[in-house]
Each structure stands twice: as C-alpha cells, then as structure tokens.
Amino acid sequence: MIAVERLARLALGDLDDAETAETEEHVLACTACATTLERLVRIGDAARELIRAGGLTFPVTTSLADRMLAEGLVSRSYRLAAGAVVPCTVSATDIYALTVVEADFGGVTRATLTVTLPGLGGSLRMDDIPFDAARGTVSYVARSSLLRQLPSGRVTLELHANDPADRLLGRYFLDHTAFTAT
Numbered sequence: 297m298i299a300v301e302r303l304a305r306l307a308l309g310d311l312d313d314a315e316t317a318e319t320e321e322h323v324l325a326c327t328a329c330a331t332t333l334e335r336l337v338r339i340g341d342a343a344r345e346l347i348r349a350g351g352l353t354f355p356v357t358t359s360l361a362d363r364m365l366a367e368g369l370v371s372r373s374y375r376l377a378a379g380a381v382v383p384c385t386v387s388a389t390d391i392y393a394l395t396v397v398e399a400d401f402g403g404v405t406r407a408t409l410t411v412t413l414p415g416l417g418g419s420l421r422m423d424d425i426p427f428d429a430a431r432g433t434v435s436y437v438a439r440s441s442l443l444r445q446l447p448s449g450r451v452t453l454e455l456h457a458n459d460p461a462d463r464l465l466g467r468y469f470l471d472h473t474a475f476t477a478t
C-alpha cells in the first residue's frame with residue numbers, strides 16, 4: 297500500500313516523472329491502491345485539501361465530507377453527541393474515517409477541537425476549525441493508515457469556543473478497538 301497523499305498527488309499530476317512511473321507501476325499491480333486512486337481522481341481538486349492537511353486528522357467542511365462519502369474515500373463515519381460514548385474501529389480497506397461532532401454554535405465565532413488518542417503522548421489540536429452553525433456540527437477526517445496503528449482505548453474529544461473567552465462546548469468519547477489483521 298502506498299500513502300494516500302502520494303496517490304492524491306498522482307491523481308493531481310503533482311509527482312515528477314520518476315515518482316509517477318514508480319507509483320503507477322505499483323498501482324497496476326495493487327487493486328487496493330488502484331481503487332483508492334480512482335476515487336481520488338473522481339473528487340478532483342478536492343484531493344488538494346487532503347494533501348495540504350497532512351497529519352493524522354484534519355477538519356473538513358460538510359461539502360467535502362459529503363463528497364468523500366459519496367466517492368467511497370470515507371467508509372466509516374461516527375456522529376457524536378456531547379457526553380455519549382461511541383464504539384469505533386478500523387479495517388484493512390478503510391482510507392479515511394469521518395467524525396461528526398454535534399454542538400450548539402450559537403454566538404460562537406471561533407472554535408478549537410482537541411483529540412486525545414490512546415497510545416499517543418498529548419493531543420491533536422485543530423484551531424479555528426470550520427463549523428457548520430446551521431447544522432450544529434463540526435467534522436474532521438482521520439487517516440485510516442494511522443488509525444490502524446492505534447491500540448484499543450478511549451479517544452477523548454473536547455470542543456471549545458474561543459470568542460474570545462474560552463468555554464467548553466462539549467466533551468465526546470470514542471471507544472476504539474484496535475485493528476486486527478485477519
């Protein structure tokens with residue numbers, strides 16, 4: 297398997313000749329990567345956002361999330377209400393997982409989402425995360441290749457408003473079951 301970012305760069309024509317040849321050679325022999333590449337080609341320029349993001353998790357707008365779901369780039373999605381605990385896991389063929397967090401964004405101008413994962417020292421922090429105030433949601437996707445490396449355990453999310461005083465909008469939980477190759 298090739299990193300999804302590299303496949304996205306191939307889809308966008310951003311690789312140099314040597315990288316293109318090497319990546320295409322792999323894709324010809326690998327059904328999983330060929331399928332991912334096809335999906336990335338179909339989302340077109342939106343693939344640029346996936347590359348720019350890098351990292352384990354990155355925020356997505358509702359429209360990008362819908363697009364990724366429609367093209368099969370997101371195969372698992374979780375919707376979290378404040379205080380609830382939702383089970384989650386990851387399988388061999390997943391590319392991205394989507395998490396949709398519900399909150400009341402009344403009066404909120406800026407928000408920060410922090411994600412604390414099991415087995416990682418510290419938290420991932422998404423400052424100035426774009427939220428959908430009308431729907432009352434904020435969404436991010438995580439790269440499944442990295443989720444497959446996580447141990448089982450509790451994932452804790454905290455959503456804060458920064459307008460400008462910091463206040464907690466909600467705390468959310470995922471109960472992660474580690475990936476097992478079968």
Ligand SMILES: [Zn+2]
Nearest residue numbers: 297298326329
């Ligand atoms: Zn592959």
